[in-house]
Amino acid sequence: MRSEQETVKAIERYADTVRRLCVIHLKNDADTEDIFQTVFLKYVLSSVSFENDEHEKAWFIRVTINACKDLLRSFFRGHTVSLDEVPEQPAELPPDYRDVWDAVFSLPQNYRDVVYLHYFEDYTAPQISRILGKNVNTVYTLLTRSKRMLREKLGGEYDYE
Amino acid sequence: MNDKFKEIFGQIRAEEELKNRTRLFLAGKTRGYARAGTEKRRRPVYAAYAAACLLSVLLGGRWLYFAPIAEISIDINPSIELRVNRFDQVISVDGLNGDGQALAQGLDVKYRTYTAAIEKILHHDRIAALLSNDEVMAITVSGSDELRSVRILSEVEACTAEHRNTYYYVAPPEDAAAAHELGLSCGKYRAFLELRRLDPDITPEAVGEMTMREIWELAGRLSPDGGNGLPPYGSQENGHHGHHGRGGNANKRRRRMPSPALARYSSSSAEDSGGFPPIFISCHFSLVMRSCRGLDPSKGPTYPRSSSWSTSRAARE
Structure with a gap:
């Protein structure tokens, strides 16, 4: 089991990442908090030794995504919660970003993962494939389709490279 | 466009309240991280268990280990x-x-x-x-x-x-x-x-x-x-x-x-x-x-x- 000091440091370092992934997958605060706490409890109980910070971050991303997907796959959850709902926009989001927010969060879940990991976390397709356990070509396909869908939603003036 | 993606995802942050609740949750679940702090102190306890187990085995009490x-x-x-x-x-x-x-x-x-x-x-x-x-x-x-x-x-x-x-x-x-x-x-x-x-x-x-x-x-x-x-x-x-x-x-x-x-x-x-x-x-x-x-x-x-x-x-x- 990890020490309190180690855990507090991990919370400071990865809380935003875990929170973002929760928002990408989940649609309510109760589920988000459940998964948020679950991920850090797994970290505390885990005996995995990380080679470096990148390895540790990738572990958090993978565990968070898996925990979210497990929750979404649960029969009761799937039975009662809409999966297509776009999360509420932050109040401080500038008006010209609101259409981008809606476009990104209306993408299918798999696409949102790769968009987030590629555009925000700056992971390459091979890195994303390792984190998500997907084939590299699948990741390339998801990225290409995401760009096409975003272009259709937002118009052609944006550069997605 | 990448900037916009960074901006919208960057807007999502873990609230301090959420972090604090998580710290409390983890402290509760781990009983104040008690096990981590006492890991070294527990080794002698394990050794004592092991010694007791060995003694029992020597006395023919294999059941203790194999139960x-x-x-x-x-x-x-x-x-x-x-x-x-x-x-x-x-x-x-x-x-x-x-x-x-x-x-x-x-x-x-x-x-x-x-x-x-x-x-x-x-x-x-x-x-x-x-x-x-x-x-x-x-x-x-x-x-x-x-x-x-x-x-x-x-x-x-x-x-x-x-x-x-x-x-x-x-x-x-x-x-x-x-x-x-x-x-x-x-x-x-x-x-x-x-x-x-x-x-x-x-x-x-x-x-x-x-x-x-x-x-x-x-x-x-x-x-x-x-x-x-x-x-x-x-x-x-x-x-x-x-x-x-x-x-x-x-x-x-x-x-x-x-x-x-x-x-x-x-x-x-x-x-x-x-x-x-x-x-x-x-x-x-x-x-x-x-x-x-x-x-x-x-x-x-x-x-x-x-x-x-x-x-x-x-x-x-």
């Missing part, structure tokens, strides 16, 4: 069962179906700690291939010492945190005995009871040879609501399945969800389940921890402690 106090059943198909002694070491590995027996013969996990054994099993070629093929894995711990079972389950979950489609349960010892009478593991036994509620013609032999995913899919097909409302086997009363939760959240979910399975189980009886008592299954170890250890008494247990463990009448999921 199983918990069983960990792992079901994918194969189904195998690890018996664990009081020193957290695996003392036997049994295959409970054809695939399981073949696998058990090829495993060298005896006399290892159960965490090392689980990790070795997960890295076994056959298991790794099944898991990468999106198969469902159910891990069930049963034993007469409920707190120890919960601790074992939490350690096992930590070992398997990186695997999807893995579900964790605690079962009382009487259910383990009933499962063994039918030649099933605990996980398969639970699945069998659930499937038999839906299809009285199902046999333990048939369930024993099915993969957990096949059981899942069959339960879905047999379910009156077309499979969307019924898990492959029992679930906790509020359907809180496969992940941790705060008591508050669990309560919220219970209020929010109609919990059709609960209604079914609540009204079920031994007769309903064909003479077999409905079994108690812990949805998730954190719920059990909360309930058994009283770590979060203000939120209240998800189910009464006395009924959750000591009786097999309480059904889950």
Whole structure:
């Protein structure tokens, strides 16, 4: 089991990442908090030794995504919660970003993962494939389709490279 | 455009309140990180246990070491069962179906700690291939010492945190005995009871040879609501399945969800389940921890402690 000091440091370092992934997958605060706490409890109980910070971050991303997907796959959850709902926009989001927010969060879940990991976390397709356990070509396909869908939603003036 | 993506995702941040609640949650779950702080101090205790064990063995008391106090059943198909002694070491590995027996013969996990054994099993070629093929894995711990079972389950979950489609349960010892009478593991036994509620013609032999995913899919097909409302086997009363939760959240979910399975189980009886008592299954170890250890008494247990463990009448999921 990890020490309190180690855990507090991990919370400071990865809380935003875990929170973002929760928002990408989940649609309510109760589920988000459940998964948020679950991920850090797994970290505390885990005996995995990380080679470096990148390895540790990738572990958090993978565990968070898996925990979210497990929750979404649960029969009761799937039975009662809409999966297509776009999360509420932050109040401080500038008006010209609101259409981008809606476009990104209306993408299918798999696409949102790769968009987030590629555009925000700056992971390459091979890195994303390792984190998500997907084939590299699948990741390339998801990225290409995401760009096409975003272009259709937002118009052609944006550069997605 | 990349800037816009960075801007919108950057707007999402973990609130300080959420971080603080998580710190408190973790401190509660780990009893103030007590184990980490006392790791070194506990070594002499383990040494004393080991010395006592050795002495007992020398005196002819081998039973102390070889008495199983918990069983960990792992079901994918194969189904195998690890018996664990009081020193957290695996003392036997049994295959409970054809695939399981073949696998058990090829495993060298005896006399290892159960965490090392689980990790070795997960890295076994056959298991790794099944898991990468999106198969469902159910891990069930049963034993007469409920707190120890919960601790074992939490350690096992930590070992398997990186695997999807893995579900964790605690079962009382009487259910383990009933499962063994039918030649099933605990996980398969639970699945069998659930499937038999839906299809009285199902046999333990048939369930024993099915993969957990096949059981899942069959339960879905047999379910009156077309499979969307019924898990492959029992679930906790509020359907809180496969992940941790705060008591508050669990309560919220219970209020929010109609919990059709609960209604079914609540009204079920031994007769309903064909003479077999409905079994108690812990949805998730954190719920059990909360309930058994009283770590979060203000939120209240998800189910009464006395009924959750000591009786097999309480059904889950």
